[in-house]
Amino acid sequence: MxxxxxxxxxxxxxxxxxxxxxxxxxxxxxxxxxxxxxxxxxxxxxxxxxxxxxxxxxxxxxxxxxxxxxxxxxxxxxxxxxxxxxxxxxxxxxxxxxxxxxxxxxxxxxxxxxxxxxxxxxxxxxxxxxxxxxxxxxxxxxxxxxxxxxxxxxxxxxxxxxxxxxxxxxxxxxxxxxxxxxxxxxxxxxxxxxxxxxxxxxxxxxxxxxxxxxxxxxxxxxxxxxxxxxxxxxxxxxxxxxxxxxxxxxxxxxxxxxxxxxxxxxxxxxxxxxxxxxxAERDGRPPRDRLLGGPTAFAWRATRGMLAGWTAGIGLYALVMGLLVEAVMDFIADDPSYREVLASIGWNVDQVVSSFVGMMGTLVGMLVSLHACWRIGAARAEESSGRLDAVLTRPVTRSRWLGGHLALTLAGAVVITCAAGLLMWTGARLSDSGIPLADVLGAAFNSLPVTVFFTGLAVLVYALAPRAAVVLPAALVFTAYLMETIGPGLDWPEPVLWLSPFHHLAIVPTEPFAAVSAAVLTVLGLALAGLGLLAFERRDLAGD
Structure with a gap:
């Protein structure tokens, strides 16, 4: 050789x-x-x-x-x-x-x-x-x-x-x-x-x-x-x-x-x-220096496109669900056995439209909660990219930075929920269901306390295990939703169903709003977020 x-x-x-x-x-x-x-x-x-x-x-x-x-x-x-x-x-x-x-x-x-x-x-x-x-x-x-x-x-x-x-x-x-x-x-x-x-x-x-x-x-x-x-x-x-x-x-x-x-x-x-x-990027474009005056303003600038995308996607889905109201009513009216199944999972079969809207409100709550987990993931991305190191060298505290992301997440949840409720009502109107706007908005906002709870949980997970900041909370959101929607029909035991935050909500508008449960979930979510802020103060920054 x-x-x-x-x-x-x-x-x-x-x-x-x-x-x-x-x-x-x-x-x-x-x-x-x-x-x-x-x-x-x-x-x-x-x-x-x-x-x-x-x-x-x-x-x-x-x-x-x-x-x-x-x-x-x-x-x-x-x-x-x-x-x-x-x-x-x-x-x-x-x-x-x-x-x-x-x-x-x-x-x-x-x-x-x-x-x-x-x-x-x-x-x-x-x-x-x-x-x-x-x-x-x-x-x-x-x-x-x-x-x-x-x-x-x-x-x-x-x-x-x-x-x-x-x-x-x-x-x-x-x-x-x-x-x-x-x-x-x-x-x-x-x-x-x-x-x-x-x-x-x-x-x-x-x-x-x-x-x-x-x-x-x-x-x-x-x-x-x-x-x-x-x-x-x-x-x-x-x-x-x-x-x-x-x-x-x-x-x-x-x-x-x-x-x-x-x-x-x-x-x-x-x-x-x-x-x-x-x-290649154009070199002649003038600099965009708006919303660079603070960490929260910059976080809004960096993630407003994400909010617009989630709002459009969930809103379109809600619109289609509103259009389905009439078809669902006809199907349930023609299928007595299916009405029995719906009754077993908590539907009021005498108020089919309201029950369907209530179920869609829970689904919207699940989707908005997933957005909240994703939005906290944006904070994780800012940290893993190294940009946060430069921010914290300025007179910006960790609590102020993460608190800004938390506030934008909750505000975004309200915006998406409102848009979904309005578009669902629009679809229902187009299908001639005649359900009032207040009932549809009530169903959409009914799950907002659950979103607050999972937002706080996502903040805590981000503070303790940053690499699981999106995956773990999102998996828990989806699991909790399945437990509530599928569990009763499969005769899962009550202690198992109780673990799902969705299980503690009323089915609005067929039932009165469960104010006590909503308040407890909201307080728990804010408490988890507070613990997350404290934990974040005490850990080192982590890259990918």
């Missing part, structure tokens, strides 16, 4: 070792979130399947679900009922869009953090000092993200199979779910090459996700527009029909899109420098 051959072999071995090191580092960065995603989606699928088996135990009760295809509002929200006489088909129709959205949101956030966030922090430069190219690093990172999504899809498939769904259909849905998330990971990967700032990359990817959902809404509003479903990954999932007459074209699109986008992102990565972008 010549010296040149020996050096070439050594370089190849070193390059392979560097590639494995990049893979290992990426796995370490995403493994916790990937595991939580897989467990969360699997748990949600299990709850949906078990509630279906309890609510629709026989073929006669399941046949009533088919009538939902006659409601444009239901089709726009959840798609056409397909194979809903099976466990798997129902879960895909009732909860598929939600699981797809969760997978896509996780994927685009993680992709933005790994690809653009690592460059913003300067850590990517250290990785690229080794014998590994930028394009290869990107492909390794997208490979890990894709594997995590496949893990989540497999977890859902195993769960559905265990609850009685057809195994082949469960595998197809799991693959489609992974491909759906991978498509938006690919979108975020491409955007990470175009834009310089991680926040902008994530925001545009989120807008793309929302636009994809809106295209699907339009496509499902009228059968004449059904061809539009092929323009959006949501439509591909609608066309997949995993549990009866599957579409291999839809599955191919779902699996091919992530590969094409990842390859495009890798190609674009080779065309730019590390720390740069293909779309």
């Amino acid at each position: 010549t010296v040149l051959e020996a050096e070439a072999g050594s370089a190849a071995t070193t390059g392979a070792s560097a590639g494995r090191a990049v893979l290992g580092l990426t796995v370490r960065l995403v493994r916790r979130g990937a595991l939580l995603l897989a467990l969360g989606l699997a748990f949600f699928a299990a709850v949906e399947a078990l509630s279906y088996l309890a609510t629709y135990p026989d073929a006669a009760s399941r046949s009533t679900l088919a009538q939902f295809q006659d409601s444009p509002a239901v089709r726009m929200m959840q798609g056409f009922p397909h194979a809903v006489d099976t466990v798997g088909g129902f879960v895909v129709w009732d909860a598929g869009w939600f699981m797809q959205s969760i997978a896509a949101i996780w994927a685009l956030l993680v992709t933005g953090r790994l690809l653009r966030g690592e460059e913003e922090s300067g850590r990517a430069e250290f990785v690229l000092t080794g014998p590994v190219g930028a394009g290869r690093v990107l492909l390794a990172q997208t490979l890990v993200i894709g594997s995590a999504l496949l893990l989540a899809g497999a977890a859902v498939a195993v769960t559905l199979t265990a609850t009685g769904a057809h195994a082949g259909g469960a595998v197809l849905f799991g693959l489609g779910l992974a491909g759906f998330g991978g498509a938006f990971a690919g979108v975020a990967a491409v955007l990470s090459q175009l834009f310089l700032i991680r926040r902008r990359t994530t925001a545009i990817a989120a807008v793309a996700l929302g636009a994809a959902y809106l295209v699907r809404v339009v496509a499902n509003s009228d059968e004449a527009l059904g061809g539009l479903r092929w323009l959006t990954p949501y439509g591909w999932m609608d066309e997949l029909h995993a549990f009866r007459e599957p579409s291999w074209t839809a599955l191919t699109l779902l699996l091919l899109a992530p590969l094409v986008l990842a390859a495009a992102a890798a190609r674009l990565r080779r065309l730019r420098d590390t720390g740069g972008s293909l779309l």
Whole structure:
């Protein structure tokens, strides 16, 4: 062997070792979130399947679900009922869009953090000092993200199979779910090459996700527009029909899109420098120095786009739910067995509209609580990026800084709740339900004390375990919501249901507002926030 051959072999071995090191580092960065995603989606699928088996135990009760295809509002929200006489088909129709959205949101956030966030922090430069190219690093990172999504899809498939769904259909849905998330990971990967700032990359990817959902809404509003479903990954999932007459074209699109986008992102990565972008910022833009006079003003400036996005998303969802009121009334009137099920979980079947609005108010409370957890995560992002170190060198106390984030979070919760209530009432008016505005607003604001409670909990978690500042409180919010909405129908014991803060609220407007419980939850939330402020004063700042 010549010296040149020996050096070439050594370089190849070193390059392979560097590639494995990049893979290992990426796995370490995403493994916790990937595991939580897989467990969360699997748990949600299990709850949906078990509630279906309890609510629709026989073929006669399941046949009533088919009538939902006659409601444009239901089709726009959840798609056409397909194979809903099976466990798997129902879960895909009732909860598929939600699981797809969760997978896509996780994927685009993680992709933005790994690809653009690592460059913003300067850590990517250290990785690229080794014998590994930028394009290869990107492909390794997208490979890990894709594997995590496949893990989540497999977890859902195993769960559905265990609850009685057809195994082949469960595998197809799991693959489609992974491909759906991978498509938006690919979108975020491409955007990470175009834009310089991680926040902008994530925001545009989120807008793309929302636009994809809106295209699907339009496509499902009228059968004449059904061809539009092929323009959006949501439509591909609608066309997949995993549990009866599957579409291999839809599955191919779902699996091919992530590969094409990842390859495009890798190609674009080779065309730019590390720390740069293909779309350069304009140098001639005048400086924007508004809202830089204090930490709270700056926090508002940095997160007002987030508030606008959450308000628009939750508001649109509330509008569609308002449009569903008439369809829900007709369905319940025609299904005595379903009325019995609703009565078992606390509905007043003599006041169907008010009970439905009350349930939607609880759902809005859950979504606003998730926003609160996300909003406290913005404080964590400011700390992990190192910007907080510079702020605290000024005459700014830790309590003032974190208290500003807390105040903006609570104010944002009020804004979103008000917008959701108004838009839900607008949808209800358009469906000719005739429910008063005061009842809809009362239902929406009824869950605000729960949001205060979870906001305080998020502050405390941030102070004690900053790396879990979003994941842990958000998981508890979702678990508490499921306990309250699914638990009674599955005959869960009262001590278990009591653990959910939602369980202590009245169902407004069918019941009077539970002022005592609301006051207790509010006080507990503020107390938790106070403990969080004290704990934050006593710990060191932490990076990623």
